[in-house]
């Protein structure tokens with residue numbers, strides 16, 4: 001056991017979770033890299049250790065009560081008290097209408113993304129409450145705020161925002177902060193592969209925000225690191241968009257009436 005803060009990061013074998021685990025380790029935290037992909041988690045933990053950080057790999061299944069409790073109990077007993085939780089394990093989905101959504105796929109996405117967040121925040125919360133310290137970060141999405149054509153995914157991400165607010169209220173009295181991040185389309189290896197194969201248009205992604213940039217896992221990890229830091233000591237119950245201004249500019253970009261001095265927005 002070290003005197004570092006122990007951070008449990010799920011979904012850390014890939015994408016946003018991986019960038020978060022690496023970022024927290026670079027900042028001096030002891031990191032638990034948890035994922036259903038045991039090999040991937042071990043590779044990320046080994047990379048952190050090779051770079052001079054402290055990291056442990058753990059395999060688990062998000063949303064499965066017994067597996068989540070075994071993970072949390074094991075970390076507490078073998079590594080140390082969990083100071084911070086980042087729950088980035090999650091499933092993405094392809095666009096479709098609610099009419100064609102297969103209900104088994106619906107239930108699996110809901111089980112991992114929403115229920116998975118509930119079960120692990122509950123298990124870690126039970127450990128943090130007696131200690132009266134700690135912080136959690138959930139992962140929402142731009143569609144925590146408005147629907148995209150992703151029937152189970154978008155409803156689950158809206159529910160994660162609501163759960164984040166609920167837990168912030170419940171746990172605040174115990175000095176535990178609960179926040180979330182709401183990433184826009186983020187260029188993870190999976191999205192990059194879709195760009196490389198021509199299935200996603202990076203220019204359309206770049207044009208979707210107020211800032212004409214692509215957002216990478218490191219951008220999301222930087223926001224999570226901030227929310228877990230003392231600099232966010234007075235911040236709880238927030239679902240922080242890390243979206244290059246997509247949410248703020250969505251309605252602006254739809255404005256069609258001519259504005260004096262601006263001509264017709266969208267048509268020059």
Ligand SMILES: NC(=O)c1ccc[n+]([C@@H]2O[C@H](COP(=O)([O-])OP(=O)(O)OC[C@H]3O[C@@H](n4cnc5c(N)ncnc54)[C@H](O)[C@@H]3O)[C@@H](O)[C@H]2O)c1
Pocket residue numbers: 010011012013014015016017034035036037040060061062063088089090091092112139140141142182183184185186187188189190191
């Ligand atoms: N990439 C984006 O554009 C984007 C945008 C908004 C929100 N998000 C959210 O960010 C989070 C991370 O997504 P990502 O893009 O980094 O995806 P990713 O696929 O790169 O990483 C997700 C990780 O979660 C793990 N995982 C999946 N199901 C699991 C389960 N049942 N138990 C344990 N581990 C499991 C996977 O093995 C993988 O390592 C998700 O909640 C996702 O909804 C992503």
